[in-house]
Amino acid sequence: MRLEAVGRRYGARGPWVLRGVDLDVPGGQVLRVEGANGSGKSTVLRILAGIDRPTTGRVSGRPRTAYVPERFPPALPFDAHGYLVHLGRVHGLGGRTAARRAERWLECFGIAGYARTPLAQLSKGTCQKVAVAQALVAEPELLVLDEAWTGLDEDARAVLDDAVRARSAAGGTVVFVDHDPRRLAADTTAAHRVQDARLVPVPPDAAGGPRVVIEATGGGVPPAGLAYEPAAPGTLQVTVPAAESDAVLRRLLAAAPPWHIRSVRPAQPPTEPA
Known part of the structure; x- marks a missing residue:
């Protein structure tokens, strides 16, 4: 695009x-x-x-595009499940596929119990979950x-x-x-x-700000989109801003199979030329 x-x-x-x-x-x-x-x-x-x-x-x-707006209009003539199925059909899904995906995302967001509740009766937080789910149903x-x-x-x-x-x-x-x-x-x-x-x-x-080096071993394929350097066989190093290190650690530990964290240390600042 x-x-x-x-x-x-x-x-x-x-x-x-x-x-x-x-x-x-x-x-x-x-x-x-x-x-x-x-x-x-x-x-x-x-x-x-x-x-x-x-x-x-x-x-x-x-x-093929799906969009979650800044403000979700809850005054629509649907219940939560019906709205997700309707949007799935708009995106070209068959009825059974749309219903199956709707049920999956309602469950993922912990709102399966509100499947038959009219949108206008949902809390703001639950409405937001429905707004996000409608975009994910389409797998855009x-x-x-x-x-x-x-x-x-x-x-x-x-x-x-x-x-x-x-x-x-x-x-x-x-x-x-x-x-x-x-x-x-x-x-x-x-x-x-x-x-x-x-x-x-x-x-x-x-x-700017401080950066850290994460060294990990084992695992399989590194998480998608993660920039890394191979350090030794079965070992990788990831250098990231310190503020982002927790998110990177979670991704490595949640990989299948997981990576084992050997060390997290401050990155050395680049040396100035003599």
């Missing part, structure tokens, strides 16, 4: 929310979009998802998440984190916005910032 010279303004004389945006969205990636409140992050995601059309420029190659090639973790409990956030990794490992692409800078830090392959109506790449180490 590609955005070429994309611009967006609301009204013929309104200010440009986006202007001159060029972006390649390859498969198998996890892309983060950053920016201040009101900068245009949601507009970028809506254009990627096909919910909004650019005023200028071109979007090409959009794959492009998953667009606009602050989808907001309102979820800790267990549900972990389920969504794992779902993002699964989509990426399956060759899909995930584009997301989230207020927590640590969200999927170890899985994000690129980040872009909306600034002054432009989309600017964020350097990988722009945040």
Whole structure:
């Protein structure tokens, strides 16, 4: 998928929310979009998802896409299960497949007991779980998440984190916005910032700060998307910002078979040339 010279303004004389945006969205990636409140992050995601059309420029190659909006409208004439099945059918699934996947995701998010509850009667947190589940039912090639973790409990956030990794490992692409800078830090392959109506790449180490080296042995195939260096036969080293180390450790320990952590030590800063 590609955005070429994309611009967006609301009204013929309104200010440009986006202007001159060029972006390649390859498969198998996890892309983060950053920016201040009101900068245009949601507009970028809506254009990627096909919910909004650019005023200028071109979007090409959009794959099968699912979208979780910033605000989920619960006043819809469905119960939770019926809504998921309906959205699955919209994405081209057969009725039985849509129902099976709906039941699976309701169970994963711990809300199977609300399957027949009208959306309008659900709590805000449960509604958010349904909003996320409807996108995952489709198993999309492009998953667009606009602050989808907001309102979820800790267990549900972990389920969504794992779902993002699964989509990426399956060759899909995930584009997301989230207020927590640590969200999927170890899985994000690129980040872009909306600034002054432009989309600017964020350097990988722009945040700076201390880094650590994780050395692990055993295991099988390293987790998808994890940048590492082979240290010795059966051993790998991963160098990451210290703030991201817990997430990387969890991924290594949860691999099948798991990796055994030999050491976690501060990374040596690069030496200055004499």
